[in-house]
Amino acid sequence: MKLSRKFWMVMFLAVCLVIIQYHLTSSWLVAPASASNNVVNIVEPVGSEEMLRSAVERLQVDSAVTASVGEKVIKELVMQLGRELGIGGCGEVSAPAIPSKPTYPSPTLYIITPTYRRPEQIPELTRMAQTLMHVQNIHWLVIEDANTTTKLVTELLKRTGIPFEHLVAPMPEEYKKRRGPKPRGVSNRNRGLEWIRANATKGVLYFADDDNTYDILLFDEIRTTKRVAMWPVGLCTKFGLSTPIVQDGKFTGFYDGWVAGRKFPIDMAGFAVNVEFLLKRPKASMPYKAGFEEDGFLKSLAPFEPHEIELKANNCTKVFVWHTQTKSNTASAALDMSKYNNTNLVLLKQQIV
Ligand code: UGA
Ligand code: MN
16 A cells, blocks of 8 residues: 555544544533533443444554554543543443542641731741641641731731631730840740640640741651650851750750750750640740740740650751841831822832831
8 A cells, every 4th residue: 555545544544533532422421501410421431442443443444554553543542531531441430539538647736926017027927828838737826916916917827728826915014115135925925825725635836936937848847746846946146056966866965055054945946845745734834034935935844854855857967947037127108198199009008017
């Protein structure tokens, strides 16, 4: 057979197959508009491969070349039809696909984040939220140092799709008025602990400030905490680190720029606590003592000693969190309404501190 004849024969065969496919597909799918439910009726495609094969055979293909092409096309068609209709390639009707439930790593991580109104608040929370959106099975407790919740924060939280609580816990007036370092985020964190005591039975809690930088790998490290776990925190200071010191796989002490007689000289971002372990210590809380918040809280978890610390981040050899600090800025100037009324700036200014 001439080459050009073979070519036209293959083309003819392909056109026939498309027509056959169209007919088979439209007769299999019977979905009347008046159907009482949304289930698409699938008529069992008895021997789909046989039907296609006999159709091709009827074309009396006599060349070995076109036959092998036809064979390949049949196989491809049968596979495609099977995929589209969710049936086996040999005309068998496979079990209907049951949507599998998403499986989340357990237990739940309770992430307690203190926050307060300032120019950097929404940018910091946006960054943090979009990190946490990559982490499964978390419950985010965002607690504002304020008397009422901030609408922009609520809107941001809703958009993330992360299960959250938006609570308030203002710093007591006596500490607000005090000169010098203030116990920042303490009322918020204690409110978070109160919520956990009232609502959680198991899981792991972590104090995650709104201005730090989190590698998503950290959260899988935290999840396995049985009692109290610790790991290195990167600091952008001369000391550079706050971490347990590990030698021969064992905890031997702490490395931190400011020890100040603390039993647990570790950064707030450097430890997590199992919820059941916490619940067995009903008095555990964070003291309003600037600089001693972590130490005070960890000491309140007694009985618990440093040698019992679970070492995370590959025996404390990896940095998965940084205690970053954003330069604090003054609030933006009020908008000149005589000049910018009826412009986009009015709406934009409502989103800025
Ligand atoms: C860290 C600790 O998180 C503080 O608890 C601790 O007091 C401090 O170190 C320290 O050891 O001196 P730092 O990064 O210095 O804090 O302070 P911020 O990031 O400003 O505050 C910590 C958290 O509390 C943040 O999530 C922040 O949003 C929140 N915060 C701060 C408030 O809720 N209210 C405030 O008035 C200030
Ligand atoms: Mn901070």
